[in-house]
Amino acid sequence: TNEKCYRKEFITVFGSPVDENPTVVIMDAAFEALGLDWIYNAFEVYPQDLETAVQSIKALHMKGANCTIPHKVAVMKYLDHISDAASIIGAVNTIYLKDGETYGENSDGKGFTKALEEEQIPITDKNYVLLGAGGAAKAIAVELALAGAGKITVVNRSRERGEDLVELLRAKTPVKADFVLWDHSYELPADTDVLINCTSIGLYPDTSSPDLVYDSLRPNMVVCDVIPNPPQTPFLTEAQNRGCHTLNGCAMLVNQGAINIKLWTGLDAPRDIMKAALLKEFQ
Ligand code: NDP
Structure with a gap:
């Protein structure tokens, strides 16, 4: 046979x-x-x-x-x-x-939390700042919240999408969540543990960076980008220059x-x- x-x-x-x-x-x-x-x-x-x-x-x-x-x-x-x-x-x-x-x-958000785990970065009770409130931000925010994140601050250009995400997190998960309208150069709160760019800013062929006060980044912060191409975005380079531990979108x-x-x-x-x-x- x-x-x-x-x-x-x-x-x-x-x-x-x-x-x-x-x-x-x-x-x-x-x-x-x-x-x-x-x-x-x-x-x-x-x-x-x-x-x-x-x-x-x-x-x-x-x-x-x-x-x-x-x-x-x-x-x-x-x-x-x-x-x-x-x-x-x-x-x-x-x-x-x-x-x-x-x-x-x-698996978008789970891929992100796995990437943090891979780098031995603890998730529980930490303070997160998410730039963006689209599909990637939503998936990441929900998984972080379900994994025990302490607080998530959603910083978004359009009010409606940002507020919708914060409402979703408050209604469906135990996390504390806040919205900040992104109509200015955003300064990171000093108690931020992890900053994540969940916008499409920096995706090839765009070479721009999110509008932040980059000197508010501190060396103890973990800075992540969802952009996989290029793996090393100008945003991550700014963070590395300030001593932050970085994680790229390929991870x-x-x-x-x-x-x-x-x-x-x-x-x-x-x-x-x-x-x-x-x-x-x-x-
Ligand atoms: P969406 O279109 O759903 O959301 C885009 C978000 O970016 C919105 O919050 C939008 O704000 C914001 N944004 C876009 N341009 C600007 C700008 N110039 N200034 C301020 N905010 C801006 O996209 P997705 O969430 O689906 O995808 C976002 C990125 O994530 C993509 O580049 C994609 O490549 C990447 N991604 C990576 C994955 C990975 O595994 N590495 C998986 C999934 C996505 P507003 O609401 O105001 O429009």
């Missing part, structure tokens, strides 16, 4: 636009290191086709998928199950198939991918290999 299996497991990312999504780089590196002959490929999916795309996960017995712009919120209504954190965040970036049913998870992206790999394969992801592949791609 021929027991060879010619079928390859398939994982995809649904997005639009999706051509420039670099996730395949870390997934290919991970699959190779794990000895899995799996395929990861992006699919351009328009909003009106999202339901069909999600149904195809079941129909084609795919292991799962990632969801990116503009589908992270809309996809939720097509899934059989949503994790508690993803339902608080109100967005799903990862889908996995289990016993024929689709499960939605949000979050890789840890997010590692969480997804665990969900899809059950295996521990080779994070160092994934990180090296990503840094090589963005160098």
Whole structure:
């Protein structure tokens, strides 16, 4: 008998636009290191086709998928199950198939908290300042809050989005949360433990930095950026120049991918290999 299996497991990312999504780089590196002959490929999916795309996960017995712009919120209504954190965040970036049913998870914020853990930075009872209140900020804020953060200050340019995030944190998590309207050069409170840029400021080809009083950064603060490309943003350089411990957006992206790999394969992801592949791609 021929027991060879010619079928390859398939994982995809649904997005639009999706051509420039670099996730395949870390997934290919991970699959190779794990000895899995799996395929990861992006699919351009328009909003009106999202339901069909999600149904195809079941129909084609795919292991799962990632969801990116503009589908992270809309996809939720097509899934059989949503994790508690993803339902608080109100967005799903990862889908996995289990016993024929689709499960939605949000690994963006968990990737960030994992990256802090990797650097042995304790989360509990610390004071966080988040710049931005969009999807990345929301995912990070909710996971920090669920992991026991002491206080989260949301600094955002538009009042409505910032206040909405603070209200969500107060209503759904035990964290203390405050909003600051970002209409001035923001000075960090001296008791800040961790500052995180969750805006798109500094994303290639933008070379600008968030509007802060940089001399209010102190060497005991941890400063993080969600921007993965370039890994070393001018914002992080400003922080390093003032003696801060910094964490770049690649760490979050890789840890997010590692969480997804665990969900899809059950295996521990080779994070160092994934990180090296990503840094090589963005160098
Ligand atoms: P959103 O569009 O949902 O939110 C963008 C946020 O940035 C908003 O709060 C917006 O403020 C703020 N913002 C944008 N430009 C400016 C500016 N010039 N001045 C002040 N505030 C500004 O985006 P996402 O949250 O989805 O993504 C943000 C970034 O996070 C992206 O660059 C993405 O690459 C990165 N990301 C990284 C991940 C990783 O794993 N490393 C994962 C997910 C995202 P306002 O409300 O006023 O418009």
